[in-house]
Amino acid sequence: xxxxxxxxxxxxxxxxxxxxxxxxxxxxxxxxxxxxxxxxxxxxxxxxxxxxxxxxxxxxxxxxxxxxxxxxxxxxxxxxxxxxxxxxxxxxxxxxxxxxxxxxxxxxxxxxxxxxxxxxxxxxxxxxxxxxxxxxxxxxxxxxxxxxxxxxxxxxxxxxxxxxxxxxxxxxxxxxxxxxxxxxxxxxxxxxxxxxxxxxxxxxxxxxxxxxxxxxxxxxxxxxxxxxxxxxxxxxxxxxxxxxxxxxxxxxxxxxxxxxxxxxxxxxxxxxxxxxxxxxxxxxxxxxxx
Amino acid sequence: xxxxxxxxxxxxxxxxxxxxxxxxxxxxxxxxxxxxxxxxxxxxxxxxxxxxxxxxxxxxxxxxxxxxxxxxxxxxxxxxxxxxxxxxxxxxxxxxxxxxxxxxxxxxxxxxxxxxxxxxxxxxxxxxxxxxxxxxxxxxxxxxxxxxxxxxxxxxxxxxxxxxxxxxxxxxxxxxxxxxxxxxxxxxxxxxxxxxxxxxxxxxxxxxxxxxxxxxxxxxxxxxxxxxxxxxxxxxxxxxxxxxxx
Numbered sequence: 001x002x003x004x005x006x007x008x009x010x011x012x013x014x015x016x017x018x019x020x021x022x023x024x025x026x027x028x029x030x031x032x033x034x035x036x037x038x039x040x041x042x043x044x045x046x047x048x049x050x051x052x053x054x055x056x057x058x059x060x061x062x063x064x065x066x067x068x069x070x071x072x073x074x075x076x077x078x079x080x081x082x083x084x085x086x087x088x089x090x091x092x093x094x095x096x097x098x099x100x101x102x103x104x105x106x107x108x109x110x111x112x113x114x115x116x117x118x119x120x121x122x123x124x125x126x127x128x129x130x131x132x133x134x135x136x137x138x139x140x141x142x143x144x145x146x147x148x149x150x151x152x153x154x155x156x157x158x159x160x161x162x163x164x165x166x167x168x169x170x171x172x173x174x175x176x177x178x179x180x181x182x183x184x185x186x187x188x189x190x191x192x193x194x195x196x197x198x199x200x201x202x203x204x205x206x207x208x209x210x211x212x213x214x215x216x217x218x219x220x221x222x223x224x225x226x227x228x229x230x231x232x233x234x235x236x237x238x239x240x241x242x243x244x245x246x247x248x249x250x251x252x253x254x255x256x257x258x259x260x261x262x263x264x265x266x267x268x269x270x271x272x273x274x275x276x277x278x279x280x281x282x283x284x285x286x287x288x289x290x
Numbered sequence: 291x292x293x294x295x296x297x298x299x300x301x302x303x304x305x306x307x308x309x310x311x312x313x314x315x316x317x318x319x320x321x322x323x324x325x326x327x328x329x330x331x332x333x334x335x336x337x338x339x340x341x342x343x344x345x346x347x348x349x350x351x352x353x354x355x356x357x358x359x360x361x362x363x364x365x366x367x368x369x370x371x372x373x374x375x376x377x378x379x380x381x382x383x384x385x386x387x388x389x390x391x392x393x394x395x396x397x398x399x400x401x402x403x404x405x406x407x408x409x410x411x412x413x414x415x416x417x418x419x420x421x422x423x424x425x426x427x428x429x430x431x432x433x434x435x436x437x438x439x440x441x442x443x444x445x446x447x448x449x450x451x452x453x454x455x456x457x458x459x460x461x462x463x464x465x466x467x468x469x470x471x472x473x474x475x476x477x478x479x480x481x482x483x484x485x486x487x488x489x490x491x492x493x494x495x496x497x498x499x500x501x502x503x504x505x506x507x508x509x510x511x512x513x514x515x516x517x518x519x520x521x522x523x524x525x526x527x528x529x530x531x532x533x534x535x536x
Binding site for chain 1: 352355382386389394395397399408409411412414417
């Protein structure tokens with residue numbers, strides 16, 4: 001009897017302590033998120049202000065930049081093409097279902113495809129390719145360099161690691177996301193047309209189809225495409241670099257930090273994409289918010 | 291772009307390094323202890339510091355370079371403090387220091403030759419000028435050419451000699467040598483001494499941290515000081531201010 005009562009009071013006490021700590025935990029989480037965002041913005045500010053100075057672009061920095069562009073942008077082209085082609089086919093399959101269901105025409109399919117591709121899918125796909133191929137590799141590389149003391153070696157020779165390592169990686173990732181989004185868009189349009197033609201959904205020539213798509217191009221498309229590629233790419237790059245550099249001095253931390261960096265970068269891309277959609281459309285689902 | 295006044299001042303400063311009552315909490319148990327250390331090192335002088343064989347010198351060298359801040363005391367390089375957040379000044383000052391590292395010394399993603407010339411290229415020396423300086427040092431050390439393979443695939447002894455070249459390449463104001471004979475046979479000792487005397491005669495100050503037993507018996511022809519590091523203090527063992535010939 002006595003034991004069960006004391007256990008009851010014990011549980012109540014634990015609950016009270018947990019409840020009393022809940023606001024504290026929420027506050028801590030909010031502060032830590034705010035700190036993370038501030039760190040990301042600081043790193044981006046530093047990177048772009050360094051990139052705007054001609055004196056930063058020394059020969060070794062240009063070499064790092066070109067290597068990173070080759071790895072992230074050029075080598076990522078095939079992946080962007082493959083993924084873009086696959087998504088183009090998936091889109092046209094969905095369009096075919098709608099054509100069958102409600103008797104849509106090519107004139108109605110083309111703008112739908114175009115908007116889905118340019119405003120949402122291509123920027124997202126490019127970010128996924130870049131994070132998967134390069135973002136995680138960058139955080140692993142920087143973490144390993146930090147653990148091995150290579151950052152100290154640079155620092156000791158009067159070479160700023162921010163200028164020589166972070167800035168070229170961030171700028172090349174942003175540039176690569178933009179270029180790969182363009183490539184993914186092209187792949188989606190081509191395979192979308194080919195798939196649609198094969199499925200009988202699209203019955204016009206390629207140039208007529210392209211003309212229908214381009215005729216629907218407006219400034220709102222640019223308003224989606226540019227920030228969704230540039231901003232999401234910049235955030236993903238900054239997160240990968242920050243997480244890589246935040247590793248403590250043991251090599252066993254490197255894989256853990258890399259996987260966290262990848263997850264965080266992906267989360268950031270989806271969140272930014274959602275926030276931009278809300279800001280630009282001014283609505284969440286059917287609800288007007290702005 | 292105008293050169294800042296401090297940048298003009300450091301070029302002709304004769305006192306290269308000055309430590310005043312510096313205290314540094316050891317980073318690791320084996321790190322070189324620094325407790326109330328004071329010394330001054332002028333241009334063209336050599337300071338050899340005898341350390342215990344089990345002592346790691348890396349954190350002390352980083353302290354001298356301003357990568358780690360002292361917990362107490364004052365540390366001046368060319369009359370400049372490492373404090374403050376004007377990082378451009380810090381990086382400029384560090385570009386005037388050559389260093390042979392103990393432990394990790396290379397950027398593993400670059401070839402050894404790229405590593406050797408990295409700082410010189412980054413700080414704006416022309417490729418032709420760098421090639422001439424590299425060839426001078428290769429001739430002086432009896433090497434054919436720089437290795438163009440990743441550091442992971444090169445023997446430690448060869449890497450160590452390449453570290454010397456990197457440290458001496460840009461005629462720095464200060465050279466920090468952390469166990470420069472590590473991995474090398476005694477045949478190289480004479481070449482190292484000649485190299486040090488050559489750069490010191492051109493105004494470079496040399497801080498040599500080592501546990502070699504015969505460090506105090508070197509017959510220098512340049513001003514030198516020899517101190518023994520014991521329990522965090524640097525005890526003067528011998529010094530010659532005008533060179534052993536005088």
